[in-house]
Amino acid sequence: MSKDKAHLRASFIELMAKSAERKGHTPIAGRIIGLLLFDGQPYSFSQLATELGVSRGSISSNTRHLIQQGNIQRVEREGDRQDYFEISHSALQSMLGTLSEEMDHTAKEVELIVDQLEEDGTDTKERLRGCAVFHRSVAEGIAHALTRMREFNLLGCKKPD
Amino acid sequence: MSKDKAHLRASFIELMAKSAERKGHTPIAGRIIGLLLFDGQPYSFSQLATELGVSRGSISSNTRHLIQQGNIQRVEREGDRQDYFEISHSALQSMLGTLSEEMDHTAKEVELIVDQLEEDGTDTKERLRGCAVFHRSVAEGIAHALTRMREFNLLGCKKPD
DNA sequence: GCGATTGTTCATTCAAGACTGAACAAAGAG
DNA sequence: CTCTTTGTTCAGTCTTGAATGAACAATCGC
Secondary structure: OOHHHHHHHHHHHHHHHHHHHHOOOOHHHHHHHHHHHHHOOOEEHHHHHHHHOOOHHHHHHHHHHHHHOOOEEEEEEOOEEEEEEEEOOOHHHHHHHHHHHHHHHHHHHHHHHHHHOOOOOOOHHHHHHHHHHHHHHHHHHHHHHHHHHHHHHHHHOOOOO | OOHHHHHHHHHHHHHHHHHHHHOOOOHHHHHHHHHHHHHOOOEEHHHHHHHHOOOHHHHHHHHHHHHHOOOEEEEEEOOEEEEEEEEOOOHHHHHHHHHHHHHHHHHHHHHHHHHHOOOOOOOHHHHHHHHHHHHHHHHHHHHHHHHHHHHHHHHHOOOOO
């Protein structure tokens, strides 16, 4: 790898780290995504630890989390009992999915409160209902865009997962 | 205010605090939004501090931040030199706007890296380009939905700001 | 069996940043 | 002018949770 490319790779990985942090994830999770996305090849558990210079404990918890929300996936290699990880085909979409779920969750909580509020002449209930509707709309909007994206990928893309 | 409503109000304020935290804002910023949104009336600088039980320093920095991104706005009261704040009509939309800007920012940074990458036989550049396009699409999608919302509000709503 | 390797768990450490509160400037009120 | 009120600033404190690393169970090779 050229020195230039190595530098760009480091930049990209750090960018993903910061982006992840802003979305409420850990920097290490972002770096794992960045590394796998940039290189486009599977990395073993230990390789991730050494390559990123972090503890195996961190790799363990972060990969578990990333797998759980579909950002990366485990791949097996014959004659090797190590775990290998690769970027999921729908890694970026999965991040959006998490966002949608969060909005949906907030919507549900607000709706719960709205249901318990009794009409008392004030327009509190109306305002909060607007708040709930807003969150639900955004959640559904993202979910909708997401399915559209997936359909597009299935039709136009080469990898069928 | 009924005891029940007071309890629901506290729940809602705490919900907004947590929601704000997940979005990378401070809990206090969320509580200010929650309080103003629930009660639907302006609060003075000092009232905010005492009502939420936080320091005036926190109110100062948080209100500045919230005004800057259009979540709340200053209102004046004749014969009172205190600052009053009320929830902005487009508070919720503003939050989405921030999200869109963040995605746009990330898109720009990825594009910058992509531009510096030279073709070298690998498909790194292609993958990163996909990453950039994704972020840009989401940013534009949100921005688009936002303008649609604003138009709808202008047409169908009572408050013209 | 034994040692090496792999991944998980959890108590501890550490750092980022939220929050405080004292000091401050500005602007009435008296 | 002096005292009060109002909002800002910033150095210091405190809290949260990310990261570590030692201990552990499981599995492999020998």
